[in-house]
Amino acid sequence: MKSIQSWVLSTALLLSTLIPTSHAASLVQVTENFGPNPTKVGFYIFVPDVLPTKPAILVNPHWCHGTASAAYSGSQYATLAKKYGFIVIFPNSSNKADQCWDVSSTQTLTHNGGGDSLGIVSMVRWTLSKYNADPARVFVTGVSSGGMMTNVLIGAYPDIFAAGSAWAGVPFGCFAPPSGNGSGVYGYWNDDCAKGKVVHTSEEWKGIVEGAFVKEGGYKGWRPKMQTFHGTKDETLNYVNFGEQVKEWTAVLGLNSTPTKTELNTPVSGWIKTTYGGNGWFEAYSAAGVTHNIQGVRREMDVNMDGWDPTRWELGGGLLKG
Numbered sequence: 001m002k003s004i005q006s007w008v009l010s011t012a013l014l015l016s017t018l019i020p021t022s023h024a025a026s027l028v029q030v031t032e033n034f035g036p037n038p039t040k041v042g043f044y045i046f047v048p049d050v051l052p053t054k055p056a057i058l059v060n061p062h063w064c065h066g067t068a069s070a071a072y073s074g075s076q077y078a079t080l081a082k083k084y085g086f087i088v089i090f091p092n093s094s095n096k097a098d099q100c101w102d103v104s105s106t107q108t109l110t111h112n113g114g115g116d117s118l119g120i121v122s123m124v125r126w127t128l129s130k131y132n133a134d135p136a137r138v139f140v141t142g143v144s145s146g147g148m149m150t151n152v153l154i155g156a157y158p159d160i161f162a163a164g165s166a167w168a169g170v171p172f173g174c175f176a177p178p179s180g181n182g183s184g185v186y187g188y189w190n191d192d193c194a195k196g197k198v199v200h201t202s203e204e205w206k207g208i209v210e211g212a213f214v215k216e217g218g219y220k221g222w223r224p225k226m227q228t229f230h231g232t233k234d235e236t237l238n239y240v241n242f243g244e245q246v247k248e249w250t251a252v253l254g255l256n257s258t259p260t261k262t263e264l265n266t267p268v269s270g271w272i273k274t275t276y277g278g279n280g281w282f283e284a285y286s287a288a289g290v291t292h293n294i295q296g297v298r299r300e301m302d303v304n305m306d307g308w309d310p311t312r313w314e315l316g317g318g319l320l321k322g
Helices: 006-012 068-073 077-084 115-130 145-156 202-216 240-252 294-300
Strands: 027-029 042-046 057-059 087-092 138-143 163-167 225-231 261-264 271-276 282-287
Touching: 027 068, 042 068, 042 077, 042 115, 057 115, 068 087, 077 087, 087 115, 115 145, 138 145, 145 163, 145 202, 145 225, 202 240, 225 240, 225 294, 240 271, 240 282
Parallel strands: 057 087, 057 138, 138 163, 163 225, 225 282
Antiparallel strands: 027 042, 042 087, 261 271, 271 282
């Protein structure tokens, strides 16, 4: 079975040359100045020994109480990076209380505004420059708090990312303080959002995402592909957040809220995959009976890339928002 978690990875492999690599590469911390990093997010990177011309980049923010090292050792991204020749960035939260990402502050929800999101984007910009990586093939995926940050990065930095895959996350802006004043509120836990009590119309969610560029007069460029996964029995981030993400991203991408395709038992038994838009720009996966520990199921999936057709996610032509 082809794992749907390979969705982002397969896209990242477009045009990459499959080059045999040695096993000397390891997780390395970047300590030099890599650009604006107001919340002092730690920068860890995995670069295969041999890279193709203009390699892709995958960003993998960890979960709450996690670390860059745990994300590195707890996934197969480094192994796949060595096999296919792409770079993996593993950011490390500076939040000493719980290692959760800043997904609530006005700064992090604003394009080039600050917060954790700007620090992570600075890592991407540095990597693009240092390794002559492909700016059209930068991807992000994460689970739990990492899934929440995936939503934030796709919403606030559509000019940086080509696609995102969020596992057990919440919509962009859902964790913002209800007072509306989130300036400098970096470690805020929005219990209402976590419990599924933050509900908006599609147009309201669209406005929240578009607000990331309000100080710059709006955004009319590329909008990344996106997919979301959520367990129906999630006890930490209520399943309501799955439906709210569907409303948010279909509206932002200008897609009909009615799926163009529904597939039962995909990619595993009990899961339902819904695809939106004729070009499949947004996908949503509802995992029946799965708790917040969707990562456990994710690890068990087959990540064998043999036979996977990366051209299915060809980015040529793009999706522009007027």
